[in-house]
Amino acid sequence: MSNSAVATKVSSKDVQCPYCKQATSIEMPENYAPVYRYCTSCNAKFIVERLAIGLQILKPEEAPCDSDPDCRDIEMGDSDEQ
Numbered sequence: 001m002s003n004s005a006v007a008t009k010v011s012s013k014d015v016q017c018p019y020c021k022q023a024t025s026i027e028m029p030e031n032y033a034p035v036y037r038y039c040t041s042c043n044a045k046f047i048v049e050r051l052a053i054g055l056q057i058l059k060p061e062e063a064p065c066d067s068d069p070d071c072r073d074i075e076m077g078d079s080d081e082q
């Protein structure tokens with residue numbers, strides 16, 4: 001057991017880019033809200049959503065509104081008006 005690499009608060013994780021399929025290291029989201037992350041290989045933007053177990057990686061154009069940070073912002077802003 002080696003904990004030498006976990007000194008920082010933000011943990012990173014290796015995931016597979018949905019575009020170029022290369023492994024890329026991302027910062028773990030702090031909570032269960034979806035976040036945008038960028039591939040270090042092809043620079044594409046993709047969505048990372050933390051699940052109860054593991055992570056879900058989505059292309060923004062294929063993600064449901066619920067899993068899209070921008071879409072969620074818009075919906076939440078609208079509901080404030082009522």
Ligand SMILES: [Zn+2]
Nearest residue numbers: 017020039042
């Ligand atoms: Zn990529």
